[in-house]
Amino acid sequence: MNRAHQHLASVLTEAMRNLGSAQPHVILEKPRDPSHGDVATNAALTHAKELGRAPRAVAEALVGRLALDHDLIESAEIAGPGFINFRFAVPYLHSIAARALRDADHFGESDELAGHRVLIEFVSANPSGPLNVVSARAAAVGDSLVRMFRARGATCEAEFYVNDAGNQVRLLGESVRARYETECGSPAAIPEGGYHGEYLIELARSIRQRYGDHFHNQPAEDAARELGRLAVQHFVDDQRKTLSDFGVPFDRWFFEDELRTQNAEWQALEELRRREATFEREGAVYAATSRFGDVQDWVIVTSDGRPTYFLPDVAYHLNKYDRGYDRVINILGPDHHTFSSRMKAALRALGRDPEKLEVILLQHVTLLRDGEPVKMSKRAGQLIEMRELIDETGVDAARYFFLLRRTSTPLDFDIELAKRHTQENPVYYVQYAHARIESIFRKAGIGYPAGDVDLRPLTAPEELDLLRRLRELRDVLVETTGGRDPHGMTVWLRDVATQFHKFYENCRVLTAPAELQAARLVLCRATQMALQKGLAFCGVCAPREM
């Protein structure tokens, strides 16, 4: 919370107590209608009953008792049924610009979440092919969330879980071997349920170039295993590179194989058994998740003795819990909607706090080209890869587009729109505001302003409204991290850009009298810092020229 809000909260609480409220509960909100001021409270309405007086009477008594600091709050007005509306004082608004220049690269940041440890797992695509566009959305959302949590002082780590063990990897190895054998001149069929993507042909070809007929002369099983390992290595490297080019670094790549070599999945099974959270039916072992809040039970060991993916997953989450995070967040695709209740039930069964685990279900991405859907099918091998998308639209447009909708909403991503350099494209609107500011400084030719400028000449509505917007960055961070959805940042960025463009049209900088010009240059610089920060949270660059 910032200074003005803190002040209001304490002054209001104090006044409520004076009026006889036992436990004042003050809520401050931003009125929808800007003519209602900057901050409003409904305290008079919510406490009318307790105080035995009409809401408006309570409001009047309250306002009469408020010891307002007029450097922060200019006025308090009673409105409607008993709302009290406050307006920021101009000196307070001015202090926001000064602060932006002082804080510079750290503008909007805070230490509210200091000591709070958050783990966000996202993308975690199988190492069986290149990343697709759904992974791209997850990457954009996850990485932005990480950046935003850090800006609030939390210790936040990004993790990618690699399923490099189990049945799918075996199938991958056999599929690669089939392609490899075909390259060697003895055509082989892709196994049932195997991978048909054409990228495996290229991979098999490059493996043969490097290793010759080495695997051709091996027993099929050994060859498949080793080729599987090579394929995993190749795709993990490829995915890492793609994500890195997308501006998405991970703090840790967690390999399922690590868990398996430590027998972690069997230890998890033992612990489930010890806590009597398993049962057997028709030769298979089930986790009795329905007794712990899930709608059904799940097989964890098949009747032929293989663990299903769920068991190592439980082991993995025990591992995360043991690492001591306050929050364990997973960003998953919509096909994993059963994951949350299943894993929480398992954790509850194991005596862990299921509330620490949070699952964000990211809805689908429909790729369009001028309004026409682009078909994606991994099985058929005609997938649109994340790589192609980035190469075609550029990182900035792609990352911004992925944040343009709430995570719970399916996203239509029109490639042609993202490429277009017109006003239909929302990325450029924001970037343009930043470039325009830079251009003012370029023309002025005096470098960036220092913070110790008299800002009192800033009195125009466009100037004050712009300052109001800049102040909101912290609120936006609270909202995006709290709601686990970075989308709100794009809304705010657009609003800042709009407000700046209005200012730009109505308040000329370079032709203004010296003192006004100096103050406006500070405002421009503050806006630039805000835009840079906001865009950086989205993983989008702030160009100096366009």
Add this chain to the structure above:
RNA sequence: GCCCCCGUAGCUCAGAAGGAUAGAGCGAGAGUUUCCUAAACUCUGCGUCGGAGGUUCGAGUCCUCUCGGGGGUACCA
């Protein structure tokens, strides 16, 4: 059948923890450059918040039911 997500302007979507007359962008129409980048700005029209009940001072927001759209529902990962 069961589970998850979504129904708000012509289109795409915002709407904090329940608040005041429900907002943007795009599209459509009309304007604005002797002036710091017109990738901009200004003005105009646009709504039974899918429907019905309920909770209360007050509901787009919470609860129940219902209709519609999308996705998922393996001893696969």
